Amino acid sequence: MVSEEMYELGSKRSAIRELFEYGKKRAEVVGAENVYDFSLGNPTVPAPDCVNETIRELTEELNSIQLHGYTSAQGDLECRQATADYLNRTYGTHFHADNFYMTMGAAASLSICFKALTTDRDDEFITIAPFFPEYRVFVESAGAKLVVIPPDTSNFQIDFDALEKSLTPHTKGVIINSPNNPSGAVYSAETIAHLAEILRKKSVEFGTEIFILSDEPYREIAYDGVEVPYVTEFYDNTLVCYSYSKSLSLPGERIGYVLVPDEAYESKKIYAAICGAGRALGYVCAPSLFQKVVTRCIGATGDISLYKKNRDILYKGLTDIGYECYKPDGAFYMFVKALEPDADAFCEKAKEEDLLIVSATGFGCPGYVRISYCVDEDMIRRSFAAFERLYKKYK
Amino acid sequence: MVSEEMYELGSKRSAIRELFEYGKKRAEVVGAENVYDFSLGNPTVPAPDCVNETIRELTEELNSIQLHGYTSAQGDLECRQATADYLNRTYGTHFHADNFYMTMGAAASLSICFKALTTDRDDEFITIAPFFPEYRVFVESAGAKLVVIPPDTSNFQIDFDALEKSLTPHTKGVIINSPNNPSGAVYSAETIAHLAEILRKKSVEFGTEIFILSDEPYREIAYDGVEVPYVTEFYDNTLVCYSYSKSLSLPGERIGYVLVPDEAYESKKIYAAICGAGRALGYVCAPSLFQKVVTRCIGATGDISLYKKNRDILYKGLTDIGYECYKPDGAFYMFVKALEPDADAFCEKAKEEDLLIVSATGFGCPGYVRISYCVDEDMIRRSFAAFERLYKKYK
Numbered sequence: 001m002v003s004e005e006m007y008e009l010g011s012k013r014s015a016i017r018e019l020f021e022y023g024k025k026r027a028e029v030v031g032a033e034n035v036y037d038f039s040l041g042n043p044t045v046p047a048p049d050c051v052n053e054t055i056r057e058l059t060e061e062l063n064s065i066q067l068h069g070y071t072s073a074q075g076d077l078e079c080r081q082a083t084a085d086y087l088n089r090t091y092g093t094h095f096h097a098d099n100f101y102m103t104m105g106a107a108a109s110l111s112i113c114f115k116a117l118t119t120d121r122d123d124e125f126i127t128i129a130p131f132f133p134e135y136r137v138f139v140e141s142a143g144a145k146l147v148v149i150p151p152d153t154s155n156f157q158i159d160f161d162a163l164e165k166s167l168t169p170h171t172k173g174v175i176i177n178s179p180n181n182p183s184g185a186v187y188s189a190e191t192i193a194h195l196a197e198i199l200r201k202k203s204v205e206f207g208t209e210i211f212i213l214s215d216e217p218y219r220e221i222a223y224d225g226v227e228v229p230y231v232t233e234f235y236d237n238t239l240v241c242y243s244y245s246k247s248l249s250l251p252g253e254r255i256g257y258v259l260v261p262d263e264a265y266e267s268k269k270i271y272a273a274i275c276g277a278g279r280a281l282g283y284v285c286a287p288s289l290f291q292k293v294v295t296r297c298i299g300a301t302g303d304i305s306l307y308k309k310n311r312d313i314l315y316k317g318l319t320d321i322g323y324e325c326y327k328p329d330g331a332f333y334m335f336v337k338a339l340e341p342d343a344d345a346f347c348e349k350a351k352e353e354d355l356l357i358v359s360a361t362g363f364g365c366p367g368y369v370r371i372s373y374c375v376d377e378d379m380i381r382r383s384f385a386a387f388e389r390l391y392k393k394y395k
Numbered sequence: 396m397v398s399e400e401m402y403e404l405g406s407k408r409s410a411i412r413e414l415f416e417y418g419k420k421r422a423e424v425v426g427a428e429n430v431y432d433f434s435l436g437n438p439t440v441p442a443p444d445c446v447n448e449t450i451r452e453l454t455e456e457l458n459s460i461q462l463h464g465y466t467s468a469q470g471d472l473e474c475r476q477a478t479a480d481y482l483n484r485t486y487g488t489h490f491h492a493d494n495f496y497m498t499m500g501a502a503a504s505l506s507i508c509f510k511a512l513t514t515d516r517d518d519e520f521i522t523i524a525p526f527f528p529e530y531r532v533f534v535e536s537a538g539a540k541l542v543v544i545p546p547d548t549s550n551f552q553i554d555f556d557a558l559e560k561s562l563t564p565h566t567k568g569v570i571i572n573s574p575n576n577p578s579g580a581v582y583s584a585e586t587i588a589h590l591a592e593i594l595r596k597k598s599v600e601f602g603t604e605i606f607i608l609s610d611e612p613y614r615e616i617a618y619d620g621v622e623v624p625y626v627t628e629f630y631d632n633t634l635v636c637y638s639y640s641k642s643l644s645l646p647g648e649r650i651g652y653v654l655v656p657d658e659a660y661e662s663k664k665i666y667a668a669i670c671g672a673g674r675a676l677g678y679v680c681a682p683s684l685f686q687k688v689v690t691r692c693i694g695a696t697g698d699i700s701l702y703k704k705n706r707d708i709l710y711k712g713l714t715d716i717g718y719e720c721y722k723p724d725g726a727f728y729m730f731v732k733a734l735e736p737d738a739d740a741f742c743e744k745a746k747e748e749d750l751l752i753v754s755a756t757g758f759g760c761p762g763y764v765r766i767s768y769c770v771d772e773d774m775i776r777r778s779f780a781a782f783e784r785l786y787k788k789y790k
Contacts, residue, residue: 001512001604001660001661001664002511002512002514002664002665002668003511003512003513003668003672005671006510006511006669006671006672007664007667007671008671009670009671009672010511010666010668010669010670010671010674011667011670042460042464043460043464044460046459046460047463051459051463052454052459055450056450056454059450063441064442064447064644065439065441067647068644068646068648069437069438069646070437070647071647104649104679107678108678109677110677111677112677115401116397116398117397117398118398119396119398119399134674137675138675140675141675141676208396209396249459250683251463251464252462252463252465252466252680252682252683252684253463253682253683253684254499254681254682265396266396269396269402270396271405272401272402273397273401273402273405274405275404275406276398276401276402276405277398277401277404278405279404279532280400280401280404280533280535280536281536281676281677282504282505282507282533282676283499283502284502284646284649285647287647287648287649287682287685288647289450289647289648289684
């Protein structure tokens with residue numbers, strides 16, 4: 001009577017959401033100050049002031065139709081132009097307004113790209129573990145297959161041998177996510193260049209076009225001067241899926257874009273297919289008010305230094321205890337080696353200490369856990385005693 | 396390389412949008428005051444004051460995470476509760492918060508329902524002409540087929556003989572849209588009751604569940620005390636697809652819901668499948684700020700009396716000239732008989748008079764045109780001379 005596949009998707013709560021709900025209940029029993037919830041990736045840094053200021057200004061300046069009316073399906077020209085200008089100023093690129101299709105955030109951007117590019121049930125999209133588990137949902141919903149490359153846990157860049165072996169004439173695209181959720185790694189220019197080289201070679205070998213889908217919600221969240229290379233500068237067939245959720249701290253408002261550079265193969269045709277996929281999925285236009293907010297606030301970010309401070313405190317605290325951590329260059333997650341091979345079991349043991357951390361098994365990286373540090377600094381400091389008790393259970 | 400189907404969808408501009416763009420160009424030549432653009436259905440009545448007032452209040456009252464953070468996938472509890480309370484107060488229904496799944500407007504609601512209900516390539520959704528052409532796009536994108544029942548042009552209710560013959564064991568649902576775009580008709584209680592009776596009978600005959608998908612963006616826009624019956628009161632297996640675009644005049648902000656009543660067959664399973672379909676299509680949550688706006692402004696509308704005034708002026712003007720018009724009970728469209736069998740050719744002749752009106756061929760109702768009267772009253776008055784010249788070309 002209903003689609004079993006959709007029922008499954010809708011009735012199985014994500015493990016992360018489950019953990020978060022558990023934390024709320026547990027707080028009622030032991031007190032909120034005694035639960036250390038590192039489960040969610042909900043930005044804790046407030047939106048920059050310009051967001052709410054702009055919202056108030058817009059309600060005074062624009063009439064109702066200008067402010068709340070339909071925009072064109074690809075988005076307000078002003079918003080697309082502001083986005084192009086910002087990127088050109090920041091990365092030395094040469095985009096123009098018509099390279100951009102405004103969306104309802106990165107999940108929408110990705111879903112739209114998969115739908116636009118999928119032509120056959122054998123089509124494959126490759127991603128590199130650890131990876132955001134919703135990729136599988138979006139790819140399969142578009143009628144294609146997700147292929148996962150095992151993680152390179154030495155530095156969380158790309159295992160190129162494994163990648164090269166996985167590329168086939170069915171490969172439609174490779175999804176990358178840098179800064180990465182959950183590892184916190186940023187792909188270096190060398191990594192991107194090497195990836196580009198392999199994809200160019202394989203495209204020629206197969207006589208196909210292979211796209212990079214660059215999922216970039218964490219682009220602005222990088223530390224210690226680490227640069228996040230702009231992928232279109234390395235590879236022509238790149239579609240950028242961007243979200244303002246993290247940079248402007250407004251994940252609930254759903255605003256982002258797909259960028260189709262002129263250099264991409266038959267870019268105008270791809271752009272049209274993206275417009276068509278947006279239409280077919282029921283996206284009419286990106287939210288009007290927030291397109292205008294983005295236009296005026298682009299380039300602003302919340303106070304990212306708070307995330308860096310949290311990272312430093314957490315990294316020092318955990319490594320001092322003895323945990324093996326990957327020091328994140330970006331995003332707001334710490335990737336930590338579990339103290340037993342079964343990360344799920346390790347997370348259950350952590351739960352006994354009221355430490356809510358997420359097993360990375362679902363991210364395609366067994367043996368690791370994700371600790372989200374977009375949380376209160378104070379909670380991080382209070383949690384170390386519990387992390388120490390957990391450690392002593394094993395050593 | 397890209398999906399030809401998506402490319403087609405994205406590269407063919409809709410005829411309506413095309414006409415609107417033509418109007419803008421034509422205005423540069425002959426002056427905006429000499430172009431009579433009745434093409435689009437963009438609400439011209441401003442949003443009620445409470446919308447912008449609430450937006451400003453919310454930016455002062457709530458912190459950034461409360462205001463702009465992720466909401467749960469099904470939507471804020473407060474928003475769903477306010478929606479249930481409003482409907483119960485207004486229609487004497489008995490809904491609760493968990494009957495509602497907040498969406499990004501009616502297009503999203505419909506797309507999600509089709510995706511949730513479609514289990515087989517032979518699945519069919521029936522709609523009654525004249526109908527909103529995007530239904531075909533959404534239904535086919537979900538992998539099902541759209542079946543169109545010819546219009547009953549005597550009163551734009553439902554041709555029940557034709558409907559009954561079209562119902563098969565493959566019928567998953569019947570899409571209705573009342574008040575109707577483009578006819579302006581409102582389905583009477585008698586019509587809904589008769590529809591319900593037939594569907595109950597056929598469900599038993601086939602041993603299937605047949606759903607009514609009630610697409611209701613125009614619910615509050617009805618004139619002269621005409622009642623828009625609440626469909627769930629007539630038929631258990633009803634899914635309501637609602638949008639605040641028209642009632643609150645904020646079509647660009649994308650906010651609406653799917654309502655799954657407890658009375659629907661296996662309603663909890665349907666609700667879960669709807670959550671799953673939302674997830675699979677890349678909808679993370681409905682826009683957070685506007686969920687909160689709806690919570691506080693529910694029941695308010697823009698000044699709908701302006702649409703009624705326009706309707707009365709346009710109806711009198713056109714019928715005085717000699718046009719045969721269906722007097723609309725709701726929405727903001729006038730449905731008028733073309734003066735030749737080919738409505739497309741008629742619209743081209745109208746264009747020569749700078750009258751931009753939409754052929755209803757694409758709405759499944761050949762020989763008719765749609766005249767959108769969510770426009771300036773003054774333009775309606777100025778247009779009559781042109782309508783008269785057009786009339787004289789034929790008579």
